[in-house]
Amino acid sequence: MNQWSLQLQQKLELAKSLYRDFRLYDFGSYALNRLTPKQGYRVQNNIPYGLKARHRLDLYRTSAPRQQRPLIVFVHGGAWMHGDKKDYGFIGEAFAKEGFDVAVINYHLAPEYIFPASIDDLSLALNYLTQSQHKLQIEVENVVLMGHSAGAFNVMSALYHPTPYQLQVKENIRAIVGLAGPYHFDYKGDPICADAFDQSVPYQQVMPYYFVEHNQVKHYLFTADKDNIVGYSNSEDLDRRLKASGNHSQLIQIPRVGHITMIGSVSSLFSRFFKTKAEIMRVLDEISPR
Template sequence: MWKSKLKSTKDRVLSPYLTAAKERLEEFRFYDVASHHLNRLTSREHFTLNADLSYGEHARQKLDLYKAKSPRLDEPLIVFVHGGTWAHGKKEDYLFVGESFAKEGFNVAVINYRLAPEHKFPDYVNDLVIALNYLEKEKQGLNLSTENIILMGHSAGGFNIMSAIYSPYESALVCKHQVKMVIGLAGPYHFKYMGDANLEQAFDLSLDYKEVMPYYFVEKNDIHHVLLLASKDFLVAKSNTLDMHDKLMEVGNISIIKTVPYTGHITLVGSLSSYTSRMFATKAEILTEINKCLGEA
């Protein structure tokens, strides 16, 4: 009896902690460790941070704005969208991205968006559109230029930025003509999600993938597209980037593919940090293409 009562009491005491630990373990991903260490190594001297700006009413509809202390004359704005299979990730993990480009004179907005499985396509794409409209509306109060917008997304975030431009739905993006570049890092743009539980949770299974993928809605525009591949990416198939590039070129759009040596799916985005960019070509390639696009050599 005493043993039984003790066990019951112990279980009641431990269960909240075990539950919390289990939830943290389920949310854990390898890139959490990588981003944590990169952020610890990241300087805070090149930017001022406006954190947790609400662009909508949902708790996930927030963004962090990194304002460059020494901005470029053309005042470009990078809007970065994280990956995580549309079910994981948070803006705070990417402080190293904000700092790395603020250091080069860019203002950088890093956004959160609503996550699967509670939210499915197109909710997370709509959140990017809402965030961009918010930045356009509030630009004076934020002392921000939106004349040269650069969309940058990694993995699932790459899908989001491409879908914000190429969508089966009528776009509500009010500043679409101000988007000068789209930079996709190992993005999935043309794939079938049926049969993969991790992917199925992010999409309405009543929709055929051809009704969803940005690949099928590409149209002519003046946006410069830079599609980056990791040389050792074993997570997202290379065909996504190759197919998207071919479709963009087919309609006469500007598209460039770059393969970054010695990078995998996660290290590709990690290589953007000021600390690691000396060892990888990722950031240098991006800056070169931005300067070509914006005409600042």
């Protein structure tokens, strides 16, 4: 077997392994959501933020006394080809019970919709939340963008994009929390996500790493110490680039979690066994108005 064939076989085996992992995650998130407590918060499901079928978000409203906590906008992962907001009720519950309102959004998926469709959707959702804040009874003076995996890429790309977005809430974005995000990699021929990008466009014209600009947003780049999907260099490179531009950035490594288990460890069912949620709460407390 020549070197090229060996590399191809290795990529195919990795893709099959990840497909199995995502299927297991679907089952796990279903179980998590079934077991997630339903008290201490309210949910408004399937709020339309645009005209298309996937232009929907779920809004988790805290029942705790309001303390001017930021609005969290969460974007799921899944290699831009997989995932649904309904699988992340445990995320809404985890932070709504801590006093935050949480918007969990859907976006259009590859291969039918490729980059930058998912970022376009996020931009649309953010503008909708801003325009509808009184109707929805939310506050957008302080916003935290949070995403896992592909979702972390999406929230970072909302600010750092080849064609900057007109975000009405841009000046109110206090922080970005990226969980295991792919911010600087070559997707050409990638067995996991090649179909999510135009293969004729070089990654240097897409990755948020190349479009960093100076601002006052605080960046928290979480990595999983057992991540076998997204390389640590993605966060390390972006951290270096952000700091070189005079931006705040902090690398936070979470022990004993992998790429997919990192997000599951946020669930209130498991958060006491892992550092993920505690570290996110530390970040949120750090940027919350006093």
